Amino acid sequence: MFEMLNTILKNLFSGPVTRPYPAQRREPFASTRGQIKSVIENCIFCMRCQAACPANCIVVDRKEQTWSVDPYRCIVCGMCVEVCPTEAIIMNRHYRDPVKHREPIVKHQEGPIPKINPKAKGIN
Amino acid sequence: MIGKTVIPFGPQHAVFPEPFHWRLVMEEERVLDAIPGIGYMHRGIEQLATRMEFAKTLFLAERVCGICSFMHALAYAESLEKLMDVEVPPRAKYLRTIWAELARLQSHLLWIGLAADAFGFESLFMQAWRVREYVMDMVEFTEGGRVMTSSVTIGGVRRDLHEEAIEFLLENLDKLEVGFEEVYQVFTEDPLIKHRTVGVGILSKEDSIRLGAVGPTLRGSGVAQDMRMLGYAAYGELEFQPVVEDSCDSYARMVVRLKECFQSINLIRQAIKKLPDGDVLVKVRGKPEGEVVTRIEQPRGELLYYIKANGTKSLERFRIRTPTLSNLPPLMHMIKGACLADVPVITLSIDTCIACTER
Ligand code: SF4
Ligand code: SF4
Numbered sequence: 001m002f003e004m005l006n007t008i009l010k011n012l013f014s015g016p017v018t019r020p021y022p023a024q025r026r027e028p029f030a031s032t033r034g035q036i037k038s039v040i041e042n043c044i045f046c047m048r049c050q051a052a053c054p055a056n057c058i059v060v061d062r063k064e065q066t067w068s069v070d071p072y073r074c075i076v077c078g079m080c081v082e083v084c085p086t087e088a089i090i091m092n093r094h095y096r097d098p099v100k101h102r103e104p105i106v107k108h109q110e111g112p113i114p115k116i117n118p119k120a121k122g123i124n
Numbered sequence: 125m126i127g128k129t130v131i132p133f134g135p136q137h138a139v140f141p142e143p144f145h146w147r148l149v150m151e152e153e154r155v156l157d158a159i160p161g162i163g164y165m166h167r168g169i170e171q172l173a174t175r176m177e178f179a180k181t182l183f184l185a186e187r188v189c190g191i192c193s194f195m196h197a198l199a200y201a202e203s204l205e206k207l208m209d210v211e212v213p214p215r216a217k218y219l220r221t222i223w224a225e226l227a228r229l230q231s232h233l234l235w236i237g238l239a240a241d242a243f244g245f246e247s248l249f250m251q252a253w254r255v256r257e258y259v260m261d262m263v264e265f266t267e268g269g270r271v272m273t274s275s276v277t278i279g280g281v282r283r284d285l286h287e288e289a290i291e292f293l294l295e296n297l298d299k300l301e302v303g304f305e306e307v308y309q310v311f312t313e314d315p316l317i318k319h320r321t322v323g324v325g326i327l328s329k330e331d332s333i334r335l336g337a338v339g340p341t342l343r344g345s346g347v348a349q350d351m352r353m354l355g356y357a358a359y360g361e362l363e364f365q366p367v368v369e370d371s372c373d374s375y376a377r378m379v380v381r382l383k384e385c386f387q388s389i390n391l392i393r394q395a396i397k398k399l400p401d402g403d404v405l406v407k408v409r410g411k412p413e414g415e416v417v418t419r420i421e422q423p424r425g426e427l428l429y430y431i432k433a434n435g436t437k438s439l440e441r442f443r444i445r446t447p448t449l450s451n452l453p454p455l456m457h458m459i460k461g462a463c464l465a466d467v468p469v470i471t472l473s474i475d476t477c478i479a480c481t482e483r
Contacts, residue, residue: 017254029261031283033268054180077183077274082282 189480231423280405339425
């Protein structure tokens with residue numbers, strides 16, 4: 001009986017543990033893998049990301065200077081981010097927004113391919 | 125005298141989160157025979173693995189199951205490390221242990237919630253999942269994903285725990301322990317839950333061994349078998365004993381899982397205390413060759429990986445035996461003679477995971 005009284009009192013004086021959702025959103029942690037973003041200016045079209053992707057969703061075209069990803073096939077494993085020598089792909093902590101049409105994201109690079117020496121940048 | 129009736133039970137049923145089908149041969153209220161029907165979720169993962177590169181198969185193995193994804197990745201990585209003679213750095217072993225225990229915690233808490241839901245105890249279901257959210261936060265904070273964590277790789281782990289993450293873990297473990305204590309009390313003291321589970325679905329010690337039960341189903345029948353005692357990852361250096369209950373019924377299996385939650389919290393604390401410094405990843409070169417069998421304690425029991433490789437970039441044979449498959453014959457045995465109303469509770473008591481059974 002007293003136990004029940006305890007529970008009732010506790011529930012009366014403590015607020016809800018859930019969030020009032022649309023008004024207050026949960027922020028993902030800084031380390032969350034939400035989606036990948038391309039920084040196409042850095043890309044040297046080495047195709048390493050295409051080779052490493054387990055879902056085969058990246059297509060790199062050196063001639064056309066395009067880099068594309070099918071975000072609906074991407075499993076957000078982060079392998080491409082890990083292997084990219086020039087930080088041309090970065091991980092974003094926010095999840096992808098819903099869309100109406102399923103289309104790949106295509107990025108086109110203007111001008112000559114940058115000459116970034118992967119080793120000099122000291123990445124990986 | 126009424127004749128026999130066959131009642132189809134599932135594949136869509138309110139208590140099962142997954143498609144699992146029983147054909148129950150009934151005589152009045154009693155089940156005479158139970159014939160399981162599985163295969164609604166077959167995805168051909170084993171076949172696909174023989175066509176993928178072995179390093180990418182890790183992500184495929186992780187997707188065998190949504191609840192114990194980490195365990196599958198761990199089993200796969202451990203198998204290939206054995207094949208390729210890779211020595212994992214000690215820090216990576218401890219991190220694997222911490223994450224494996226987090227995976228066990230979230231799986232057990234998920235089951236506890238589902239069990240409460242099956243008893244019709246909605247508020248307890250909410251409470252169990254509220255507590256589970258602490259675990260999910262820990263998983264997301266330290267591994268980057270809530271379900272598909274992708275944190276293990278062949279040769280180590282892909283993420284390291286920094287100071288802040290360790291503090292976050294310890295803080296959340298304390299909150300989790302306090303919250304879980306309340307849920308534990310309700311489960312062990314509530315007369316209604318006892319009424320639904322005590323003496324229901326008896327599996328004697330001899331039967332459990334004869335029929336090949338694994339995991340909490342086996343430990344609930346008084347057999348102290350736990351694959352973690354084999355000492356994979358860092359389990360060999362931590363102190364724990366398998367949780368065993370002797371009453372052989374659904375209640376015993378439930379209590380085993382509840383107590384294992386405390387055990388997991390304890391193991392994570394131990395592992396954090398002993399966490400060595402150093403690297404978390406070694407470079408792996410070459411291609412695997414040979415055969416290997418790995419056994420890992422999943423939340424539901426023993427997980428067995430058989431891998432045969434022939435020195436090419438993909439595996440020759442990839443075979444997974446999941447704990448639910450081993451627990452099906454004991455389950456068929458338990459259901460015979462039960463009341464129709466007890467079938468959901470008994471089926472839940474082995475914690476079925478159909479997605480990974482059918483792969
Ligand atoms: S995150 Fe993984 S699946 Fe997605 S594009 Fe990169 S490598 Fe491919
Ligand atoms: S790995 Fe990086 S630099 Fe190379 S093609 Fe992919 S995005 Fe471009």
